[in-house]
Amino acid sequence: MEKKIINEESLIIKTEKIAEGVFSTAFKTGIAEKCLPGQFVMVKTKSDSHLLKRPISICESDISEGTIRLVYRTVGYGTKELSLAKEGESFELLGPLGNGFPIDEAQDKKNILLIGGGIGAPPLLSLARALRLTGIDKSCITAVLGYSGMKAGIFLNEEFGKEANVIMSSDDGSVGTRGTVMDAIKERELKPDIIYACGPMPMLKAIKLYAEERFIPAYISLEEKMACGVGVCLGCMVKTKEKDNHSKVNNARVCTEGPVFEAGAVEI
Amino acid sequence: MNLSVEIAGIKFKNPVMDGSGTFGSGIEYSEFVDLNALGAVVTKGVANVPWEGNPVPRIAETPSGMMNAIGLQNPGIDVFIERDLKFLEGFDTNVIVNVCGHTEEEYIEVVKRLRDESRVQMLEINVSCPNVKAGGMAFGTDPAQLEKITSLVKKNAAQPVIMKLSPNVTSISEMAKAAEAGGADAISLINTLTAMKIDIHKRKFAIANKTGGLSGPAIRPVAVRMVYEASHAVKIPVIGMGGITSGEDAVEFMMAGARAVAVGMYNFHDHAAMIRIIGEMESFCRETGIRDINEIIGCV
Incomplete structure (x- = not known):
């Protein structure tokens, strides 16, 4: 079976600060081949005390170059660590995750x-x-x-x-x-x-x-605290109008059924 | 070298399984993890009917760990049997179904529904979830109630029964003895420790449920101590868990008295953790001249 989700140690090719507390980091990664607009990646920190991966949306992807670019605000340990990383360093990325925008x-x-x-x-x-x-x-x-x-x-x-x-x-x-x-x-x-x-x-x-x-x-496109990013932990739920096909209750996983939802389908 | 262990007459090819709730039913992670390599797949808690779980946020990161208050959201036993158990049909590993309920009747209903499911090797009864209002941990913090629910489940179960114990008690030995007295075939511990985190900038609880269950490497020394105490209090096998990240951690639990181990929140950090841990246990045995992993169980 072809793997839909890739987990890869990905090389940073460019990092820049683009506004106060906002950074752009571009990676060389196999994830670039499959991304849809609106999907996200989980970024693994390098810290033994910050164990949860950080979900960050994909800003751009380039299939021919094999690159993706993440643009994020530094809000906690994970985003700060990423923002301080230099070209040539690498991070483990899991993705692409989620459904993306319906084009x-x-x-x-x-x-x-x-x-x-x-x-x-x-x-x-x-x-x-x-x-x-x-x-x-x-x-x-x-x-x-x-x-x-x-x-x-x-x-x-x-x-x-x-x-x-x-x-x-x-x-x-x-x-x-x-x-x-x-x-x-x-x-x-x-x-x-x-x-x-x-x-x-x-x-x-x-x-x-x-x-x-x-x-x-x-x-x-919604955001919620998540632990796994792949639909296992049931941490990142959003209330839904109808019963969700996976959960069988009025709850859907932001990471898997989302992060993009038809606005009328969710109770926010 | 032998890594296989036996619990209540069920043979495990190795002592490594997932901690319930950190691996779903293996469907999502099977894209990355060869389920056939695991000692068992322990499924997320399932009740007689679908449960909605708690409001969000349900998750918070803590130093070397995390808190969760999922509230045992699950699709109910009907969907679980049709979808999750069917998916697990094709794999060569043991399946342990974690069962949750608010009342004795709800536990019994699920246990009865699983009687004829040949794909299920064992049941793990969750009497230790700190995040649901009724049932859950209430059954797991009072020895008399624990003994009663254990014997009721045993009367109705076709498969061997593991009682999953809560660490939120004064004496884990007493709880282990109560489960044994009720007829449990094994016990597993520890479930998460009740905890709290406050977002000081928002002046709000980090988790909507206010309290959540703490897991991860931060709780490992507590878990090792409780596994040691519980395994010395009872004759039935103990499955140890709490912050396992490596083969060395798993060996530590077995030396404390665990016959098998479960990997929990570390699956979120490293989805290949269990496969790596099996390899590391093998290396440890080879390097230290252990021919059979059973030699080290409770050796301290």
Whole structure:
């Protein structure tokens, strides 16, 4: 049987700080061959006292180069350790994991909205690239990116700019609309016919409500504490509207049935 | 060199198995781990009906370990038999089904449903989960209740019965004796230690259930001590677990008195851990002139 998930000691080929507390690390890894936008990897720490692997979404993957790029915020030991690692060091990566964003759903759509709140933006970049590769015109894709402000720094906006129209918001108003991504969407009177989103839970709740009120299909990528990343530990559950086929209760595994869910299918 | 052991008349090709709840039923990890190489697959706790488990967050990392409060989420015995046991049909390893319940009746119902399942070599009765409100640990912290549930399960079970004990007691010896008095064929220990972690920035419990079960290398010395005490209190075999990461750790548990060992949360850190541990135990035996692993059981 061909292995769907790869566990590989992967070499860092580039690490850079791209905003305050936000880092980009690129790896040479066999995982690059199979990634879909929205999937993630588990990064193993090198510490004997921090034993759980860290789930981090894949920002970009390049099959021909055999590379993937992770963009993450340093929040704890694992992300800090990764951010301090230099080119030539390696980390054990497990992936690609999870389902990824459904790309086919966007095929006949003229107003595709990607919404990335803060460090939720990275997986949407690979989605934007994948959408463009299916022949969708740049003019059909709008990326709304939310930041705290210029002081902490903005990131990935230029790369999104190559694939989509970019609209920004910031908490302090130093860039784009003052307020949240939802404020930016309302200010611009955007009329999406499909939404893909990743970001903090309050943002995802607002998007779920916005999409449901307007009958817009919306796919949201969730985050939850997880121990295994492959569907074993049942740590990373999300409440679901219907009984989940695997769990037989109203609970689905974020790592396996997700991390991307149709917004109406989950109770967040 | 012999690594095989026998527990309640069941032969294990080696003494290494997973700790219930850290390996599912082997379905997911079978992509990486040759289940045929394991002494047994111990499945995640299963009840008579599906259980939803606890709210999230259910997981928190702790120094050299983790806390969990999954709350024994499981799909129920019907789906377990149709899906999980069917999957395990094709493998050459023992299957130990971990059984959970809120009441005596619920345990008995699951045990009865498994009577005719030839794929199941043994039952492990979870009377030690710290994360469910009713049942679970309640049965495992009072010797009289433990003896009663053990004898009830034994009356209804077709397979040999392992009682999985809680470390959250004053005297593990007393609990081990109660399980033996109830007719248990073996005991396994330790389940997780009740613990708490607070996120000081959010001023909230790290786990929604407030308390969770602590596991991992951090608890290993506690587990070794309890395995030692329990194995000296009873004649039935002991399966030892708690923070095993290596062949050396496994040997330590066996020297303390365990006849077999289980690897728990370390599977999350290193999914190949059990296979590696079997190899390391073999190397240890070769290097130290042990011809039969049974020689070292309780040797200290």
